[in-house]
Amino acid sequence: MNALPLLLIGLAMFAGGYVLYSRFLGNRVYKLDASFRTPAHELQDGVDYVPTNKFVLWGHHFTSVAGAAPIVGPAVAVIWGWLPAFLWVTLGTVFFAGMHDLGALWASARNKGRSIGTLSGRYIGGRGANLFLVVIFLLLLMVVAAFAVVIKNLLISTPSAVIPAWGAVAVALLVGQAVYRYRMSLGLVTVIGVGALYGLILLGDAVPVELPDPILGMSPATFWIIALFVYAGVASLLPVWVLLQPRDYINGVQLFVGLGILFTSVLLSAPTIVAPAFNDAVPAGTPSLVPLLFVTIACGAISGFHGMVSSGTSSKQLDKETDARFVGYFGAVGEGLLALGAIIAAVAGYRTLADWEAVYSAFGQGGVAAFVEGGGAILNSGLGLPVSLSSTVLATMAILFAATTMDTGVRLLRFVVQEAGEVAKVRIGNVAGTLITLAVGAGLTFSQGAGGEGGLRIWPLFGTSNQLLASLTLSIVAVMLIRKRRNPAPALIPLAVVFVMSFWAAVVQLGDFYEAGDWLLLIIDLVIIVAALWVAFEAVVAMRRASREPPEALDADVTEKGELTK
Amino acid sequence: MTSRWASLRAGLEEFYAGPYRRTLARARREEDDLFRMVVLAEALGVPDPAAYYTAELMPALYEDFHAWHRRMGMDRSPLEHIGCC
Numbered sequence: 001m002n003a004l005p006l007l008l009i010g011l012a013m014f015a016g017g018y019v020l021y022s023r024f025l026g027n028r029v030y031k032l033d034a035s036f037r038t039p040a041h042e043l044q045d046g047v048d049y050v051p052t053n054k055f056v057l058w059g060h061h062f063t064s065v066a067g068a069a070p071i072v073g074p075a076v077a078v079i080w081g082w083l084p085a086f087l088w089v090t091l092g093t094v095f096f097a098g099m100h101d102l103g104a105l106w107a108s109a110r111n112k113g114r115s116i117g118t119l120s121g122r123y124i125g126g127r128g129a130n131l132f133l134v135v136i137f138l139l140l141l142m143v144v145a146a147f148a149v150v151i152k153n154l155l156i157s158t159p160s161a162v163i164p165a166w167g168a169v170a171v172a173l174l175v176g177q178a179v180y181r182y183r184m185s186l187g188l189v190t191v192i193g194v195g196a197l198y199g200l201i202l203l204g205d206a207v208p209v210e211l212p213d214p215i216l217g218m219s220p221a222t223f224w225i226i227a228l229f230v231y232a233g234v235a236s237l238l239p240v241w242v243l244l245q246p247r248d249y250i251n252g253v254q255l256f257v258g259l260g261i262l263f264t265s266v267l268l269s270a271p272t273i274v275a276p277a278f279n280d281a282v283p284a285g286t287p288s289l290v291p292l293l294f295v296t297i298a299c300g301a302i303s304g305f306h307g308m309v310s311s312g313t314s315s316k317q318l319d320k321e322t323d324a325r326f327v328g329y330f331g332a333v334g335e336g337l338l339a340l341g342a343i344i345a346a347v348a349g350y351r352t353l354a355d356w357e358a359v360y361s362a363f364g365q366g367g368v369a370a371f372v373e374g375g376g377a378i379l380n381s382g383l384g385l386p387v388s389l390s391s392t393v394l395a396t397m398a399i400l401f402a403a404t405t406m407d408t409g410v411r412l413l414r415f416v417v418q419e420a421g422e423v424a425k426v427r428i429g430n431v432a433g434t435l436i437t438l439a440v441g442a443g444l445t446f447s448q449g450a451g452g453e454g455g456l457r458i459w460p461l462f463g464t465s466n467q468l469l470a471s472l473t474l475s476i477v478a479v480m481l482i483r484k485r486r487n488p489a490p491a492l493i494p495l496a497v498v499f500v501m502s503f504w505a506a507v508v509q510l511g512d513f514y515e516a517g518d519w520l521l522l523i524i525d526l527v528i529i530v531a532a533l534w535v536a537f538e539a540v541v542a543m544r545r546a547s548r549e550p551p552e553a554l555d556a557d558v559t560e561k562g563e564l565t566k
Numbered sequence: 567m568t569s570r571w572a573s574l575r576a577g578l579e580e581f582y583a584g585p586y587r588r589t590l591a592r593a594r595r596e597e598d599d600l601f602r603m604v605v606l607a608e609a610l611g612v613p614d615p616a617a618y619y620t621a622e623l624m625p626a627l628y629e630d631f632h633a634w635h636r637r638m639g640m641d642r643s644p645l646e647h648i649g650c651c
Contacts, residue, residue: 047587047588047591048587048588050584050587052580052584053577053580055577056577056580056581056584059577059581060581060584060585064585179582185575186575186578186579186582187575187578190578239593240586240589240590241586241590244586245582245585245586248585248586249581249582252581313585313588317584
């Protein structure tokens with residue numbers, strides 16, 4: 001089969017979802033109201049609460065939710081064949097992710113821009129919500145560990161990406177100085193910065209860097225993992241304007257450039273898909289498609305992390321409530337596009353089925369490397385870029401996404417460690433907090449072998465906790481809808497599917513970790529299962545209570561605001 | 567055409583500044599809080615050799631005083647002569 005119809009069908013489904021389903025959600029379910037006074041106006045403070053143009057807000061929202069995860073997940077999951085991954089990404093984006101992201105945005109905007117954590121205290125119950133903070137901590141920890149392995153693999157499999165990947169740090173540092181110290185025009189800085197990045201890609205392509213083995217007494221894999229954690233630690237400690245802010249910005253711009261390149265070359269080259277629609281001959285040791293597919297692709301189909309972004313920042317900047325449809329739903333569509341591109345690159349960039357099977361030789365193999373290799377071949381035939389240069393472009397793109405998530409993740413984890421210290425009445429400084437975070441993160445990575453060989457075993461577990469977080473958000477949305485006596489089915493059906501699949505996956509993985517003797521991941525999995533059971537119980541109780549109580553008044557969101565401020 | 571160009575530039579700048587506005591504002595507030603504590607040190611009972619000079623700055627602090635003491639975990643004004651609540 002050719003990839004072009006697949007791409008067009010996917011695009012049509014996304015377009016249909018946005019035009020039809022999001023309109024249905026906005027008009028009938030959430031009843032978005034252009035005259036509702038959004039938190040951005042009501043609480044305007046020039047810092048958190050700033051009414052923002054919907055296109056700019058969409059840009060923020062989309063670039064904060066999209067990253068390496070919608071590339072890694074689909075690129076791993078095509079091992080079951082392209083059709084299951086394609087269906088889950090497209091249907092998931094339309095009926096699950098879009099609904100979830102828009103719902104989180106709406107729920108938060110109706111509650112003074114409160115975060116999902118606060119909302120779960122109000123609608124579900126406080127204790128379960130606190131338990132979920134532990135899950136969020138584990139979620140961040142797993143993403144940091146998994147991405148360290150992903151980047152390490154790319155640096156070794158694509159040596160030409162070494163110079164641009166590390167050089168991008170220098171570019172970001174210079175951009176930060178140009179903007180803040182020399183106050184140069186941002187448009188000019190953007191052009192020069194992105195130009196410099198692509199210059200580095202050309203340089204890296206000409207000068208691939210392969211580390212000697214052993215280097216400083218360790219294997220290159222171990223060396224890269226340590227280097228990445230040291231980088232993430234230093235980056236997370238620097239003032240944000242020095243590195244993280246310009247890095248995020250350049251990455252955001254780069255995301256649009258990369259998506260454009262990828263989709264244009266698929267359209268121009270119309271590559272043939274060599275991988276099977278359903279893979280009957282999965283390599284030994286591959287877990288069963290149901291339920292693992294639903295947690296392997298988390299971002300790109302539905303992801304709880306989006307709820308945190310929606311409710312944490314985007315909801316405070318909504319100019320009009322009706323903008324939520326564009327920002328929330330179309331933000332999910334943007335991530336679906338990235339996942340769709342990743343699927344096509346990983347299944348259509350190989351010449352024969354045997355080539356493809358050689359790459360996907362075991363579960364967790366292939367993955368981003370297949371995205372880079374396959375996508376590189378597509379770029380080559382579509383835009384005529386040399387094969388090695390195309391792979392360098394894609395590898396650099398994936399590394400940059402993963403690395404920015406890593407440094408931001410370490411920074412957030414440090415805050416959690418410091419907060420936990422406050423609860424225990426111990427003051428933890430920035431450096432100490434970072435060192436604790438790095439020790440735990442690197443510990444989790446190295447628990448999968450000194451070279452992080454089994455690191456992608458963490459991936460489905462990350463997806464599981466991400467999906468359970470999404471279930472929490474969907475439960476909150478469902479309780480709100482029941483209270484308002486609106487049809488809760490658009491929230492309840494995805495909730496049931498996602499919860500059952502991810503809970504099932506958590507239980508299945510428990511057996512796998514036991515057999516592999518991986519006690520660390522086994523314990524993490526147990527914590528996730530307990531948190532999930534607890535929250536599920538409280539959510540059901542909350543929904544029954546909401547359906548028994550009299551419906552809330554039409555203006556309840558407005559009057560209940562008084563309660564919230566107490 | 568010029569206005570479209572200007573709005574594009576404004577959008578780009580918002581795209582740069584927006585996500586970190588909160589972090590930077592918080593860092594600034596923390597710095598201000600530290601400064602406020604230094605200025606108020608004498609009034610709060612901590613001997614301050616520079617009090618003679620900082621007393622002049624006191625009026626500048628009154629405006630945000632209420633928010634400050636609540637932020638510092640004191641429900642009521644810690645200074646008798648400032649009755650903000």
